[in-house]
Amino acid sequence: MNVQEGKDKFIQSWGALGSNWGVSRTMAQIHALLLIAPHALSAEDIMEDLKISRGNANMNIRALMDWGLVYKELKTGERKEFFVAEKDMWDVVKKIIAQRKKKELEPMLKVLEELSAVEGNDPESQNFVQVVRDIKLFSNKANATLDKLVQSDSNWFVKVFMNMI
Amino acid sequence: MNVQEGKDKFIQSWGALGSNWGVSRTMAQIHALLLIAPHALSAEDIMEDLKISRGNANMNIRALMDWGLVYKELKTGERKEFFVAEKDMWDVVKKIIAQRKKKELEPMLKVLEELSAVEGNDPESQNFVQVVRDIKLFSNKANATLDKLVQSDSNWFVKVFMNMI
DNA sequence: CAGAAGTTTCAGAATTAATTGAAAATAAGA
């Protein structure tokens, strides 16, 4: 396999993977392209390589920057903006976890809190409140664990990995 | 808040959460409905409660069973099939991880393996192969860690949680 | 300040995913 075929395949696969991770297909493809680029690319470069429109490129690059997966790089003497990807995979995973925790887990915790306020002495209400309480307990633990995980450095992952093996 | 409002809100929120987890909105809603149901429900019950079509109910119940998140329950003397949800949250999370690992991580590992075969002595190829190798290393570790995690019992989670705090 | 280079926005178009509903298949009972 030559390098161009390899790159294409990587971009395509990374895009497919990302689309299941709250990162849209194009977003993941841009990230993939930047991951394997030996140097920063401009919006124009990305548009050409992935054959996407200017608007699409712009919106997805911005989203990637919001997630902390891509950084802007300014070159002196150049007016254009260039972009590089976060290449440390542990960091990438942490940032995705942080985003999803904020956007998904935390709102759910809030809802579970509200649902604890359901009243009633009938068995139906009792059962409901019990289920909600169990889930809330679990979710709070998960939330705390993910917090630690997001704060931890790469070595943490290596350590846990070692312990498990 | 009364119990009916509470149930509605729970189903709605759980559905929204699920739709970001490889579980479609309706699939997650059915799971939510079964989680808070004090006893097994028939397909008919689910259709009525969620106001969805027979086909939709059937397909999503089956998907939930494939994932191991819902079980069939046969009542003697009843011809209909009834369904109950897995209620242990740790088990639910493990099953979701197991599915996604199989459907996403493992295919990606296969692709990364193939991409290692890219040849060339030019800097571009060298860089590409290096990036792919880094990602592969990380992914293999993640894969092994998730394997252990999926095999582990609830206590494992509690232990890790305690260690982190 | 005027013009050029670059970036952002967003309504409509295109694409992709989920849902319906009716027909086909299956299974149980008489």
Next chain:
DNA sequence: TCTTATTTTCAATTAATTCTGAAACTTCTG
């Protein structure tokens, strides 16, 4: 075996998401 209850399938429809492209906006430079 035939009838009836129940489940499954899938083509057509509907809904949700993503992308385009042109116009508006911003920033830099002479």
